[in-house]
Amino acid sequence: MGNGTMGTVRENLLKVKDRIAQAAGRVGKNPEDVKLVLVTKTIGLEQIREAIAAGVTTFGENYVQEARTKIEALGSTNTEWHFIGHLQTNKAKYAVRLFNLIHSVDSIKLARELDRRSGLEGRVVGCLIEVNLAGESSKFGADKNEVVDLAAEMTSLQHLSLRGLMTMPPYSEDPESSRPYFIALRTLKDQLERHQISLPELSMGMSADFEVAIDEGATMVRVGRAIFGERG
Ligand SMILES: *Cc1c(COP(=O)(O)O)cnc(C)c1O
Numbered sequence: 001m002g003n004g005t006m007g008t009v010r011e012n013l014l015k016v017k018d019r020i021a022q023a024a025g026r027v028g029k030n031p032e033d034v035k036l037v038l039v040t041k042t043i044g045l046e047q048i049r050e051a052i053a054a055g056v057t058t059f060g061e062n063y064v065q066e067a068r069t070k071i072e073a074l075g076s077t078n079t080e081w082h083f084i085g086h087l088q089t090n091k092a093k094y095a096v097r098l099f100n101l102i103h104s105v106d107s108i109k110l111a112r113e114l115d116r117r118s119g120l121e122g123r124v125v126g127c128l129i130e131v132n133l134a135g136e137s138s139k140f141g142a143d144k145n146e147v148v149d150l151a152a153e154m155t156s157l158q159h160l161s162l163r164g165l166m167t168m169p170p171y172s173e174d175p176e177s178s179r180p181y182f183i184a185l186r187t188l189k190d191q192l193e194r195h196q197i198s199l200p201e202l203s204m205g206m207s208a209d210f211e212v213a214i215d216e217g218a219t220m221v222r223v224g225r226a227i228f229g230e231r232g
Pocket of ligand 1: 039041062084085168206207208222223224225226
């Protein structure tokens with residue numbers, strides 16, 4: 001994905017949306033059933049405004065402070081912001097104010113703090129459980145054996161709406177190497193269903209592998225580089 005061949009934000013978006021639609025079509029889904037979360041970490045306001053003008057409504061950020069600065073600078077726009085990075089418990093207060101959906105809940109401690117903080121704000125915050133399927137110690141995310149218990153506890157929290165699962169496979173430019181992890185996440189969702197926990201969302205797939213993710217049931221793909229080029 002060399003920058004030399006990248007088009008404008010609008011052109012790249014059209015291409016990615018088309019690829020999403022094609023991939024959705026192959027598994028008999030409507031393109032609207034797969035939400036594009038445009039990942040804007042390190043990306044400046046000008047390019048974000050370009051994306052908004054091109055019709056993007058959902059953005060993903062990895063750092064609370066960076067997101068806060070951008071959201072405030074953009075002012076009131078018809079956008080929703082998702083938090084996709086690792087969330088420290090002491091940032092929960094800001095996270096519930098800024099984000100519609102937090103993709104990265106990985107402990108009951110964090111879930112309880114988000115519930116408490118969103119209660120104080122008089123809100124209900126949407127959450128996904130991030131699962132570390134490869135067991136990589138360098139990555140955040142709940143162990144897959146903890147997910148049923150964590151999900152059961154989270155569904156009992158009043159100011160938190162558990163919506164689904166998220167994963168990030170080990171880095172590879174070969175999309176097929178991600179497939180087993182996407183299958184594993186979908187399997188985990190099915191397992192939760194057998195425990196009467198029915199969750200609509202699977203957040204999986206990034207620039208290198210979003211088509212494979214859609215193939216395996218993704219309802220949200222988190223894409224940055226395919227639209228903005230390599231991050232500096
Ligand atoms: C950066 C990031 C993405 C986007 O990755 P690209 O390769 O730029 O598409 C998606 N999800 C998470 C959690 C990220 O940190």
